[in-house]
Amino acid sequence: MGVFADRLVAAMQGNSSLLCIGLDVDPALAPPSLVGREGWIERFALGIVEATRDLVCAYKPNLAFFEALGLDGYHGLRAILDGLPRDVPTIGDAKRGDVGSTAAAYARALFDVWGFDAATVNPYLGWDALEPFAAYSDRGVLVLCKTSNPGSGDLQDLPTRVGETTMPLYEAVARRAVSEDLHGNLGLVVGATYPAQLARVRSLAPQLPILVPGVGAQHGDLEASTRAGLDESGGGIIVNASRGVLYASTGEDWQTSARAAALKLRDRLEAASGGRKGASGRPAAG
Numbered sequence: 001m002g003v004f005a006d007r008l009v010a011a012m013q014g015n016s017s018l019l020c021i022g023l024d025v026d027p028a029l030a031p032p033s034l035v036g037r038e039g040w041i042e043r044f045a046l047g048i049v050e051a052t053r054d055l056v057c058a059y060k061p062n063l064a065f066f067e068a069l070g071l072d073g074y075h076g077l078r079a080i081l082d083g084l085p086r087d088v089p090t091i092g093d094a095k096r097g098d099v100g101s102t103a104a105a106y107a108r109a110l111f112d113v114w115g116f117d118a119a120t121v122n123p124y125l126g127w128d129a130l131e132p133f134a135a136y137s138d139r140g141v142l143v144l145c146k147t148s149n150p151g152s153g154d155l156q157d158l159p160t161r162v163g164e165t166t167m168p169l170y171e172a173v174a175r176r177a178v179s180e181d182l183h184g185n186l187g188l189v190v191g192a193t194y195p196a197q198l199a200r201v202r203s204l205a206p207q208l209p210i211l212v213p214g215v216g217a218q219h220g221d222l223e224a225s226t227r228a229g230l231d232e233s234g235g236g237i238i239v240n241a242s243r244g245v246l247y248a249s250t251g252e253d254w255q256t257s258a259r260a261a262a263l264k265l266r267d268r269l270e271a272a273s274g275g276r277k278g279a280s281g282r283p284a285a286g
Contacts, residue, residue, distance in 0.1 A: 001187035002137060002138065002140070002183055002184035003137070003138035003139075003185070004089060004138065004139055005120050005140065005185070005187075005209060006183065007089045007218035008057060008058065008089050008238070009141070009235060010087070011034040011056070011057040011087060011088050011089060012235050013088065015054055015055060015056060015088075015266075016254065016257060016266075016270060017056055017057045017058060017266050017269070017270075018226065018235065018238065018266075018269045018273065019054055019055060019057060019239055019241065019246050019262065019265050019266045019269055020056060020057060020058050020059065020060050020211070020238045020239060020241070021048065021052055021058075021059055021060070021062040021093065021240070021241060021242065021246070021262060022059075022060045022061075022062055022093065022123040022213070022240050022241065022242030022246075023045045023048065023049075023059055023060065023062070023080065023242075023246070024061075024062045024064065024065045024242045024243065025041050025044060025065050025069070025073075025076065025246075026065060026247075026248065027069070029243065029246070029247045030044050030246075030247070031044070031248070031249075031250045031251065031252075031254045032250060033093075033252070034049065039076075039198055040082050041066075041069065041072060041073065041075075041076030041079075041080070042076045042079035042083065043076075045076070045080045046080060046083045046084075047125075047254070047255050048245070048255070048258050049080075049083070049084060049085070050248055050255070051255040051256070051258050051259040051262070052245070052258060052259055053083075053085050053088065053261040055259070055262045055263055055266045056088060056262070056266075057088070057238060058088060058089045058090065058091055058092055058118075058238055059084060059088060059089075059091070060090070060092075060093050060211075060240055060241070060242075060279070061077060061080065061081070061090070061091075061092060061093065062093040063077075063092060063093060063094045064093075064152055069130050077114070077182070078098065080115075081114060081115060081116075082168060087118040087141075088119050089118060089214045090116050091116065091117065091118045091119065091120065091140070091142065091211070091238070092110045092112055092118070092120070092145055093119075093120050094106070094119055094120060094121075095121065095122050095144060096110070096119065096120075096121055096122065096133075096189075097121055097122030097123065097125050097129050098125060098129055098131070099125055099128070099129050100129075103129045103132045103133070104132040104133030105131070105139040105158050106132075106133075107119075107132040107133045107135070107136060108188070110133075111133075111134075111136050112141050116139070117139060117140060117142065118139055118140025118142055118187070119133065119139070119140070119141065119142065120142045120143075120144065120189060121133055121141055121142065121143055121144070121207075122144050123143050123144060123173055123176075123177075127176065128271055129181055129199060130143065130180075130225050131135070133183060134180070134183060134186060134278055135183075136185070137183035137184075137185055138185070139141040139185060140185055140186075140187055140209070141185055141186050141187065142187040142188065142189050142190045142193055142209070142211045143173065143177050143186060143187065143188050143189065143212070143239050144173075144188075145170050145173045145174050145177070145188040145189055145190050145201055146170040146189075146190045146191060146194055146197045146198070146201065147189065147190075147191050147213075147215075148191025148192060148193045148194070148214030148220060148239040149191070150214050151214070152194075153190070154260040156167065156168065156169050156170040156173075157170065160172045161239060162175065167234065168271060170190075170197065170201070171200065171201070171204060173188075174188055174201045174204045174205050175204055175205075176286075177205060177208060178204065178205050178208065186208060187208050187209035187210060187211060187214075188201060188205060188208055188209075188210050188211070188230070188234060189210070189211045190210055190211075190212060190214070191212065191213055191214040191218040191220060192213065192215045192220025192221060192222060192225035192239070193211050193214045193221075195220075195221050195224035195225045195228045196228070198210070198212065198225055198228040198229050199228035199229075202228060202229055202230075202231070202236075203232060206231060206232065207231065207236075208236075209236055209237070210229050210236060210237050210238070211227055211237075211238045211240060212226075212229055212237050212238065213240045214240075215239055215240070215244075215265070216263075222239070222265070222268055222272065223268070223271075223272040225237075225239070226239065226269055226272035227273075227274055230273055239265075239267055239269055241261075241262070241283075244261055245258050245261045245262045245265070246258060248260065248261040
């Protein structure tokens with residue numbers, strides 16, 4: 001098991017949680033009392049962290065939301081990463097994928113400059129494009145496999161010939177991730193909107209961590225996805241929620257509302273994993 005996976009398991013056990021919170025800072029949704037004030041980006045995101053740090057196994061800033069805010073977004077992201085608790089892993093949701101020196105530059109940016117513990121990557125250009133990321137053996141590399149959006153099947157479900165077997169492309173990606181996991185630092189991304197496919201991916205990749213987005217605004221099935229994605233130890237999935245926690249309230253109670261939303265999700269995840277062991281290694285509540 002790689003360093004990122006070890007840190008992830010420690011956070012899951014420490015907080016008895018499979019919940020990841022996506023830090024998608026959007027001025028159109030954030031509390032109006034904060035937006036526009038100096039330092040509001042980090043003040044808002046770190047306020048969410050302060051309210052939820054004992055309820056999560058990871059935080060996942062989505063770089064697009066910070067890039068869209070220009071220099072203020074970059075400064076805010078730097079302050080957020082510097083202020084996050086050291087015992088909770090960070091996932092840079094960048095979905096990068098490119099060839100040669102460009103891929104290496106993306107990897108340096110995400111891991112050396114920003115300092116993320118893991119990053120999401122796109123395998124569409126082939127596995128050589130992911131090698132610069134995987135070479136960081138102490139960092140996690142989460143490969144897009146079956147994404148949560150409705151159009152994911154346009155390409156990801158296409159029949160693909162692998163040897164003598166025909167399978168959907170997302171299955172080929174999962175199989176290849178297992179065979180390429182030389183440093184024990186690869187994982188997969190499968191949306192909660194496709195629990196049956198998630199179960200299939202888990203059967204193909206029994207030991208890889210799986211990031212599961214889509215349980216909030218995209219209406220993925222939290223309980224079915226949790227049961228489908230758990231590994232044999234009762235963990236192995238990182239279930240992400242963003243807007244439903246961050247923007248649970250835009251009033252003065254935004255922090256307490258975010259905590260209440262995160263606590264509800266954490267407890268639902270623990271209950272859903274109760275058929276096996278919970279993330280802490282103990283029978284889950286519920």
